[in-house]
Amino acid sequence: MSDTYTRLSRSIAGHRALVTGAASGMGRATAHLFAAEGAKVALTDLDQGACEQVAAEIADAGHSGKALPRALDVTDGDAIARTVPQMAEELGGLDILVNNAGFSLPAQLDDDAYPDAWDASIAGMLTAHSRTIRAALPFLRQSEHPRIVNIASTEGLGASPSNSPYVAAKHGVIGLTRGLAVDLGREGITVNCICPGPIHTGITAGISDEHKEIFAKRRVPLRRYGHPEEVAHMTLSLVLPAANYITGTAIPVDGGLTIKNA
Template sequence: MQPYQHLSRSIAGHVAIVTGAASGMGRATAHLFASEGAHVAVTDLEQAKCDAVAAEIAKAGYSGSALPLALNVMDEAAIESGVAKVVEHFGGLDIVINNAGFSLHAKIEDDQYPDYWDKSINGLLTAHQRMIRAAMPHLRTSECPRIVNIASTEGIGATPTNSPYVAAKHGVIGLTRGMAVDLGRDGITVNCICPGPIRTGITDGIPEEHKEIFAKRRVPLRRYGNPEEVAHITLSLVLPAASYLNGAVIPVDGGMTIKNA
């Protein structure tokens, strides 16, 4: 019998890019990673909002640090430039968290549907593979390369008038599985999280009473989740100890997707 192997559960000193980090799950992930000693690129559309989150992290006195960086994930050149800036600033790259997202609702016959479709596929799916491609040269030199794609329970099922988002999120799951097979030989793990009803900017517009009704009817835990609860699962996937977890699709939804009635 071989001796027990101690596997590290620390990401201290690791470098991560988190997209969509100005709010919600991305912000929570940036805070959590920095509190664990990682160096985090806080990226989002607006520099001022990235600056605000980086300031929060600095004020908290974590052992890790934050680099605020405006980044439009729908712009391929911006992704390549952003990754280069992160590597130049921190000296490498170990972790990619593809979290940036939005939701555009339309019926197939609506005039805006083709535009919503294009934006959803570009921003929610194509952006993921662009970020991975830009990061690949640096991940290949990392001792603990990790990729986590944030999909949605809409990538497992569907709700009405949301097919552009649903299609993109199903695609994120497919991309995760395909990349896990392709990149596994290089020791790069690629996993996916599917958040359910979480208190984020996307769900802010839903009245509290409607949130409560939905949660009591559909979610076994009978509540919406918090961004920090997703962030902790994300952290689990990027630990050095998670070295044999690859191609996983993990719902973080309070049990919603397993409930039959």
């Protein structure tokens, strides 16, 4: 073993990234952060106009990286198979894939809406992840530092009432992450997962500030909701060239929620 210190790169300048669900919340914050770090970023979301708005924000912010907006419904397998390669080609390749798109459809098991909530949750937050990775894989295999980050949730580490479709999907994302980390490790492709806790996003926008404060003081050691940028910085850490030896992880970004017993 050499005693020489090996300096590893902490820059993604010039890297090419695709972020799903990039029009708001954690996806938007991740796109901004990657562009600020000099990456070229493909932004996808359901609404083309919303993607273009984020791309305009990135341009107006003067970030050194560039943004390419494109509408994509991640529940549409054909659209994924078509759009992901197109965007990778336009970027000149692909180094980073962030599967961030998500939503919440709470339902009780005996609700009439439950079967639809289940099907939509699994399709949009689990099957979509696997399809996006499959579509991106030929391009990631050509990268020097290929990275996949799946966004799950602390609901993938536990459960809340009336939310089993979402809980099941997020548990599945963690399982998918671990399975693919084993399968793709021999190729040097890292696959990791982030489990955000209570974050200020569109999913939590309907909760009043009063109830957010009550929940945070009761359940979160840091006693507050997190911000999308705080999740984005963990995502950045996992896609750095220096993060070569991190794979198969499920990292909570939750203010300590998952370690608090009472």
